Amino acid sequence: MGKSFAVIGDPIDHSLSPNIHSAAFRELNLDCSYIAYRIPTGELEEGIEGLKKIKIDGFNITIPHKVEMMKYLDKMDESCSLIGAVNTVTNKDGVLKGYNTDMDGFLEPFKKKKLNIENTKVLLLGAGGAARAIVAGFAKEKAKNITIANRTLENAKNLSEFAKKIGLSANAIKIEDVKDSAKDYDIIVNATSIGLRNEPSPISLDNINEKTIVYDIVYMPMNTDFIKKAKEKNAVIIFGYEMLLGQAARAFEIWHHMEAPYNAMKKALLGGF
Ligand SMILES: NC(=O)c1ccc[n+]([C@@H]2O[C@H](COP(=O)([O-])OP(=O)(O)OC[C@H]3O[C@@H](n4cnc5c(N)ncnc54)[C@H](OP(=O)(O)O)[C@@H]3O)[C@@H](O)[C@H]2O)c1
Structure with missing residues (x-):
């Protein structure tokens, strides 16, 4: 049958x-x-x-x-x-x-493209359910540290506690406090739902470079404003559909x-x- x-x-x-x-x-x-x-x-x-x-x-x-x-x-x-x-x-x-399978799904594009996570500095935007699976993925792959930036600071703090519990060095900030610090990270991930309704990028990517890995887990539309801004900087792009x-x-x-x-x-x- x-x-x-x-x-x-x-x-x-x-x-x-x-x-x-x-x-x-x-x-x-x-x-x-x-x-x-x-x-x-x-x-x-x-x-x-x-x-x-x-x-x-x-x-x-x-x-x-x-x-x-x-x-x-x-x-x-x-x-x-x-x-x-x-x-x-x-x-x-x-x-x-x-x-x-969200954690392995999130990590899969790094493996397919042979992009290294070990010892990298990560900026994670968002602190919802998907962000939690992503934190587990970065802990598994031994990132150096993760900054969790979210609209509601309390949720970022809770997720940061979870990260520390599973052995990943972490801190929490409000998303508007990211300001011009994007350049300080090797990997930047959007795990908020910003972009689904064609909203502008949640943070400025003005001073990132072609080595920065920019990953948007929003997959519809494929080219969110966040992705477009990263493309302008020739950054390494991972699309939400790749995680899906x-x-x-x-x-x-x-x-x-x-x-x-x-x-x-x-x-x-x-x-x-
Ligand atoms: N590509 C994939 O395979 C895949 C897999 C899972 C999820 N996703 C996508 O990832 C996104 C998040 O999913 P989720 O399950 O984590 O959702 P969720 O648990 O509802 O979390 C939503 C997150 O987005 C933030 N947010 C929502 N609206 C916002 C706004 N207007 N301004 C600033 N921040 C805002 C929330 O911040 P607060 O804490 O302040 O509310 C929270 O951090 C969705 O778009 C979903 O479709 C994609």
Whole structure:
């Protein structure tokens, strides 16, 4: 019998995940399907029951359920318990196991492009769920230190405490206090949702150079103002779609126990822009 998969969240109609996974199924001739399923806030428990009833084999979780979903897991792997959020679930006869592939997905482009993280100075904009997975990634790859800049200082401070707990030297500032300090960092990541609605870059990139790695995890639009400003400085660019692809490839491997057809998935994703 064919296997079925889904992505749950709200809003969900613009999700690119069904395209990416369906392309992988086609490429490898797998008898599988993948749908987008809207579950509004407050209806997660019933939503999950519904997915169990139709014997879903696995699903991805996106905004706003990544943290609340932890309550409904029977098991979790280390990435999931460390980050405190779940984006990928397997269902084996009603037993739900959670994983977080955002961290590996975030790191994947560095590996593909052979860009070094060890001993670098990092500026991370944002302190939400995605930023937490990113902090775990920088700790794993042994960055030298991380400055977390956020609109709400309190959230940056909490994330900075988490970073220190897992062995990464960290400090927290308000995002408007970044001012002209972008040049002091090797890697700058935007993990706020600024850019989704074509807002201007959250910080000035005026004095960065061609060695600075600038990574925007916002993937729609592909060329945010933050990315455009980095391109003007000939910086090394990593796009949000690269992380999206990385986390999808990792989820594919968890579900299907085989290497993800990365290029077919990439083609399908880029076709969606
Ligand atoms: N490429 C990928 O694979 C991938 C994966 C995950 C997420 N994402 C994207 O990453 C973004 C963040 O996701 P998330 O799950 O971390 O969301 P989240 O938990 O809601 O966090 C949102 C972050 O953005 C900040 N923010 C929101 N609006 C702002 C504004 N107007 N001005 C300044 N700061 C603002 C928030 O600051 P406060 O703390 O002050 O509220 C917080 O730091 C989303 O756009 C999401 O689509 C991409």
